[in-house]
Amino acid sequence: MANKTYGQLCPLARSLDVLGERWTLLIIRELLLGPRRFKDILAALPAMGANRLSERLVSLATDGIINKSSAPMPIYELTEYGELLRAPLITLSLWGLKLPIDERIDASTARAELVALGLACAIKPRADGETHHIYEFHVGDEKLHFLVENGRVLPRSGSAPAAADLLVTCDLCTFTALALREITPEQALQAHRVLILAGTAAQFIDALMGGDMSAGI
Amino acid sequence: MANKTYGQLCPLARSLDVLGERWTLLIIRELLLGPRRFKDILAALPAMGANRLSERLVSLATDGIINKSSAPMPIYELTEYGELLRAPLITLSLWGLKLPIDERIDASTARAELVALGLACAIKPRADGETHHIYEFHVGDEKLHFLVENGRVLPRSGSAPAAADLLVTCDLCTFTALALREITPEQALQAHRVLILAGTAAQFIDALMGGDMSAGI
């Protein structure tokens, strides 16, 4: 609400003054999956229109939530402050899991990356913040990976930037079931619903057993 | 967005389909402080207009987030599912604490109740979920209390419904400083910035020392 702000001395109202306009939080959702180009965001949110996206990106940049890197082929990414929105957005996502899926939901918008945002809660970061891991998943025709570093788990689009410690293939249904903890990694392996292309089954199980999604991050 | 939903198969987008319209999350903020009448909500959010509030309340009720109790003098309150929004809203609030307070913020909208929503994170629920406590605060001319029960801390408007275990007076500035952990309860006592009307200083300190606001609930 760039112009029409709530103007209340309340941290929630101030958050919404910055984030409450339509599409804004979904733009941030996209950027939580890694730096993006203008067209990539627009492709994920086609009903927004290029003019809206333009407005929102300017607004988010002036509010210090995103950075725009250099003019030709600009890339947008979250600032450190913007990255802090990961926790609130995931807790909101967890709440939304229980909402009914009615006929107004377009099933073709399903994406493994979006599931990954939640699945990240189920991936266990090693107790010491020193270890770095990269877990790559091929889900249907989508590729994505998780950067495990500094005690955090960051889901990202695309192939891993370096050799992955673990490379797993499965379909979106299995991936979602793992994220929702409807099945355990052991069950997924036994039912041959996942295929391990690099790394070991033990690594796969170990990686997914630690977290607790229901904790709300 | 009752009509214009995002329609994406993503829990965040579905949450925003239900909660993303203007004013909706602030209505829920009010109801997190206890059941409210129509005029009470409107008084806290005057720029909304009665017609919007009416729309939003109907929408929230059909989505199972609030309940409207009986027609003459109706009272609105969160359902069990709506109450689950406490965690997401508080994490968003914590994020918003660091936003700059510019000239568009109306300082007269400051309310102890809104601070209490965050302060609740700083109040320690006893480890066993069996103990019940009521802590009452008189902040300026506002009265509010905290219900500590079932391991949860629920900030509420008005006087305590039963005898409070602890009754404390302070000004809004001190109350806010305690919530933000800018001062410790001991410091507040030593500087005579709080006055204990019922209960002991030890109770006051004990009550406020346990939680950790920065944990994001």
Next chain:
DNA sequence: CCGGATCCGTAACGATACTG
């Protein structure tokens, strides 16, 4: 007076077309 419902001017939005 409270809980709305109706009406209307304004601002935000969505779609498309256009430009550097």
Next chain:
DNA sequence: CAGTATCGTTACGGATCCGG
């Protein structure tokens, strides 16, 4: 590809009016 311009439509904000 990354925006900008234009325009019809929708949502919002303020005021007024109505039934209990």
